[in-house]
Amino acid sequence: MREYSVPVLVDVPASANCVDTVFRRGEQEPDAVVISRNTGDGWTPVTAAEFRDQVAGVAKGLIDAGIQPGDRVGLMSRTRYEWTVADYAIWAAGAVSVPIYETSSADQVNWIMSDSGAKGIVVETEAHEETVREAIADLPGAPAIWRIDGGVFAELTANGADVPDETLKERRLARGGSDLATIIYTSGTTGRPKGCRLTHDNLMFTAHNVANGPLEAMFEHDGRAALLFLPLAHSFARIIEVVLIETGTVLAHTPNMKNVGPDLQAFRPTFLLGVPRVFEKVYNAAEQKAAAGGGLKSKIFHSAVDTAIEWSRAESSGGAGLGLRARRAAFDKLVYGKLRAATGGRLSAAVCGGSALGERLGNFFRGAGIEIFEGYGLTETSAPSTVNIPGANKIGTVGKPFPGVTVGVAEDGEVLVKGRHVFDGYWNNEEATAEAIDTDGWFHTGDVGELDKDGYLRITGRKKELIVTGAGKNVAPAPLEDRIRANPLVSQAIVVGDDRPFVAALVTLDPEALDQWKDANGRSGASLAELCSDPAVIAAVQKSVDDANALVSKAEQVKKFVILDSDFTEESGHLTPSLKVKRNLVTRDFAKEIDALYS
Structure with a gap:
């Protein structure tokens, strides 16, 4: 079997948990802006102290409501500021968050709530509450429902006012790396979703070794900011949320995919994450706009595309010549600059996962000044296992293992993974866990791929597909x-x-x-x-x-x-x-x- 390992870069302490940074930064850097919140009248900064206080208030309310250490709490909402508050409040109360896609049906909610044994659920809207009430009608214990749009955060904070600060501190400090942080149910292209048990160590180890390793350049400069619009119920967006909080990168949310364009221009992020379909749509929209402008504009656009791709490929193989650099500079004014302006003008890098972006699009965006770094992973691996690196981006691959990870390719081509980021197993499903993790500790991904001589992984398909x-x-x-x-x-x-x-x-x-x-x-x-x-x-x-x-x-x-x-x-x-x-x-x-x- 061919395999490739990268040594651990950050050895996260066994006592670390996901909520420590929120309280530490709230005390040490109270005025630092950590989140930007869209209130409808513009973007309002949220300081570290304000975020800590809101998390603490909601956590105390959950404790007052009877949530005990290790209890599971559902979270069903679009990607918005309150999602992040609720997520960290559940952790601060010592509980385990169970994300549920806001588009889920009553049957899907019923399965996740019953299988996880959740004691309560935070929902966003009245429609979500109606879906949940239908879903849990036959469940024992009558799980509590807290609705964001119903002002429940203020209610929970008021109800928890009498919970001593020391009680909250004991709760959050009692959770260590080996404790369960979240159960993320795979969205399931077949069969019932399986609950992936991810520990605090899984998430913290991943976040620090990614942010201080391959993607360090994105999180080490002043003014760094990221816009999240993918569902936070998905492991990809979820680990990026943790990375942003851990690195102090200003985090913003877009609940509605239709608002991504305007929000990019208004918030002006330096970093973005997406799935290939998002970047395909950005390219297709630009191409269609050029076509609508007539033959000359369409010709200019396609020449700009060819130049960007040619320049990117040349940069990967020794550097572009003078003539090619001149052509790219000309098209930068005519085409690429306008594309970057549509993203707010500060965006220079993005991370893409979920499926293959394709070499052509990867080279185009790089040539246009927005470099996309493809990565690879699954919910079972806390999202990432490999990612491309600034300065060594091999377009067409999903990069090398991040620090602390070993990737192997079995004789039949299946991609195997080892590392502290690999999940703790499937909730209530020992049989599936035994099938996924072999006796040598390898997690079997079900994907088929190839490792090149430099350790870059290329995914060629799904074993079962x-x-x-x-x-x-x-x-x-x-x-x-x-x-x-x-x-x-x-x-x-x-x-x-x-x-x-x-x-x-x-x-x-x-x-x-x-x-x-x-x-x-x-x-x-x-x-x-x-x-x-x-x-x-x-x-x-x-x-x-x-x-x-x-x-x-x-x-x-x-x-x-x-x-x-x-x-x-x-x-x-x-x-x-x-x-x-x-x-x-x-x-x-x-x-x-x-x-x-x-x-």
């Missing part, structure tokens, strides 16, 4: 899907072909991109169903399929595709809250369309 055609050819769908999805008109692409004579694909269209395309192509009144059979749309998708097919052998190429008249969404049940496609449900619900491809 490999397609085996009727001719016995193994096909990894992800690279094909990523290339097809690079088309601005395409929202999602699912490659199929298990036990079939050839590889085919289901394609959906992006409604936002279609609106601009229709205006630019004289199809303003066309319906989605009409566009699915429009020769120009089919030709555009065919070009992307051809580009994808150029990556693989003939036996792996997509021979046919169908454009569906609906998109895969979280609401339709085909996407997880972290925007991963539930492949098994797509192939079930679109079985007729798949069969038609082979008829």
